[in-house]
Amino acid sequence: MTANRFAKTLKAPYYAVIFTNQRTGVDGEGYNATADRMVELAQTMPGFLGVESTRDETGLGITVSYWRDEQSIANWKANSEHTSARQSGNEKWYEHYELRVAKIERAYKGPR
Amino acid sequence: MTANRFAKTLKAPYYAVIFTNQRTGVDGEGYNATADRMVELAQTMPGFLGVESTRDETGLGITVSYWRDEQSIANWKANSEHTSARQSGNEKWYEHYELRVAKIERAYKGPR
Numbered sequence: 001m002t003a004n005r006f007a008k009t010l011k012a013p014y015y016a017v018i019f020t021n022q023r024t025g026v027d028g029e030g031y032n033a034t035a036d037r038m039v040e041l042a043q044t045m046p047g048f049l050g051v052e053s054t055r056d057e058t059g060l061g062i063t064v065s066y067w068r069d070e071q072s073i074a075n076w077k078a079n080s081e082h083t084s085a086r087q088s089g090n091e092k093w094y095e096h097y098e099l100r101v102a103k104i105e106r107a108y109k110g111p112r
Numbered sequence: 113m114t115a116n117r118f119a120k121t122l123k124a125p126y127y128a129v130i131f132t133n134q135r136t137g138v139d140g141e142g143y144n145a146t147a148d149r150m151v152e153l154a155q156t157m158p159g160f161l162g163v164e165s166t167r168d169e170t171g172l173g174i175t176v177s178y179w180r181d182e183q184s185i186a187n188w189k190a191n192s193e194h195t196s197a198r199q200s201g202n203e204k205w206y207e208h209y210e211l212r213v214a215k216i217e218r219a220y221k222g223p224r
Contacts (some may be wrong), residue, residue: 006132102215104214
């Protein structure tokens with residue numbers, strides 16, 4: 001039941017985009033619809049491996065998406081619908097964010 | 113005000129430990145005290161660069177800690193108080209977790 005909110009434990013190397021963000025209080029409905037749509041859209045992209053996402057009651061969220069390689073991330077960044085969503089994010093949805101692109105070197109799961 | 117929940121935008125490369133976890137409903141008080149203590153302790157470790165952490169109302173949490181290099185992560189893993197906390201995590205606090213070690217290749221912040 002909870003396992004579907006985890007990405008699979010894949011064989012490294014692969015890539016992660018770590019997106020830590022603080023929401024403004026603005027446009028919750030528009031934000032939620034777009035966030036859901038972005039997950040749906042990402043799943044159609046070549047090289048998409050999974051996503052993990054959570055947010056607390058203060059609006060601090062962390063979303064980590066996983067990708068086969070750098071080219072997959074570049075293709076996702078270039079997607080026009082995603083580009084439009086990022087623009088709205090910059091304009092109204094995020095008070096602050098940090099985005100990091102990382103190469104996964106090893107992965108474990110548990111409890112052991 | 114919210115900025116203190118973000119790690120700094122550091123110059124890559126550096127390392128991240130991405131810990132995605134689902135809490136059991138068990139021992140919230142003990143868990144919270146230990147989680148706070150682990151952040152306090154990590155800050156004293158050589159090579160610790162920062163941490164970002166959030167959890168939603170269903171108990172799905174993502175904590176990303178940042179480290180200068182692999183040796184810093186190995187030292188943190190070997191710390192005895194941290195090892196004891198991980199054991200409690202395996203025994204009672206986590207229903208499931210995925211842990212990934214990654215090399216940060218580039219980082220941005222926003223909004224732009």
